[in-house]
Amino acid sequence: MNANLEHLVVLQAQDLELKRLRGELAEAPRRVAIAEAARGKAEFSLAAAKQALTKEEVLRRSQESDVADKRGKIARLRKQMDSATSATQINALEHEIKFSEESISKLEDEELASMERTERFETEKAVATDALEKTTAALEAERARAAEVTQRNNAAIKGIETERAALRAQIAATDAGERALSTYDRVSKAKGTGLSEAVDHKCSACQMMVRPQRWNDLTGREHDHEIFTCETCGRMLFWDPRRDAPGSWAAGERLATATHPKPLEPHA
Numbered sequence: 001m002n003a004n005l006e007h008l009v010v011l012q013a014q015d016l017e018l019k020r021l022r023g024e025l026a027e028a029p030r031r032v033a034i035a036e037a038a039r040g041k042a043e044f045s046l047a048a049a050k051q052a053l054t055k056e057e058v059l060r061r062s063q064e065s066d067v068a069d070k071r072g073k074i075a076r077l078r079k080q081m082d083s084a085t086s087a088t089q090i091n092a093l094e095h096e097i098k099f100s101e102e103s104i105s106k107l108e109d110e111e112l113a114s115m116e117r118t119e120r121f122e123t124e125k126a127v128a129t130d131a132l133e134k135t136t137a138a139l140e141a142e143r144a145r146a147a148e149v150t151q152r153n154n155a156a157i158k159g160i161e162t163e164r165a166a167l168r169a170q171i172a173a174t175d176a177g178e179r180a181l182s183t184y185d186r187v188s189k190a191k192g193t194g195l196s197e198a199v200d201h202k203c204s205a206c207q208m209m210v211r212p213q214r215w216n217d218l219t220g221r222e223h224d225h226e227i228f229t230c231e232t233c234g235r236m237l238f239w240d241p242r243r244d245a246p247g248s249w250a251a252g253e254r255l256a257t258a259t260h261p262k263p264l265e266p267h268a
């Protein structure tokens with residue numbers, strides 16, 4: 001393979017890895033924010049349930065005190081009945097007693113309804129307490145993960161950046177290399193990748209066919225000084241002769257292995 005192209009294959013693997021590492025770095029605080037929002041929601045639900053419970057307790061105390069007042073009033077009215085002289089007076093007192101008794105019955109119904117609501121809010125409180133515990137633990141885990149990803153990826157990025165700078169300098173050392181590098185930079189800026197592996201007469205990036213003559217040039221030995229581009233997407237094409245070796249290579253495998261430069265053995 002053309003030496004510049006061989007270097008660019010490694011450069012592309014580095015660039016893709018840098019992109020992945022930076023993507024994870026950007027994603028980490030977003031994941032923490034999502035976990036924070038979930039915990040905030042659980043906290044809000046718990047506070048709302050507690051507030052509703054307090055409100056019902058206050059309401060029931062006031063209902064109970066109202067009932068006690070009305071019972072006292074009935075007792076007083078009954079005493080007045082003992083000293084009442086006219087039928088009109090007795091009628092009026094009886095009417096007032098009946099009215100107070102109805103009020104007590106209504107208050108007791110309301111008290112029962114409040115107790116039912118309390119039961120519901122107690123359930124909501126238990127659910128929210130559980131949710132708060134779980135989201136608190138999830139947030140802690142997400143924060144720990146973010147710290148770990150930040151440290152790990154920053155270190156990895158630093159290492160790759162150093163290798164990448166040296167590799168780019170090495171490629172740019174010749175005129176042909178400099179031209180290839182500038183094509184790579186231009187195409188990868190526009191399309192995300194500047195190189196594409198040619199597999200089975202096709203550009204593996206855009207899936208368009210490579211013309212037979214171009215395929216022969218690409219896979220032959222007479223054109224090692226040239227770099228061919230895909231006529232459809234403009235990416236520089238590379239062809240791995242090891243694909244002719246026994247065993248199969250999945251598309252992109254050459255790129256993946258280029259990330260960890262080591263002697264490659266064709267699959268047996």
Ligand SMILES: [Zn+2]
Binds near residue numbers: 196204205230
């Ligand atoms: Zn293409």
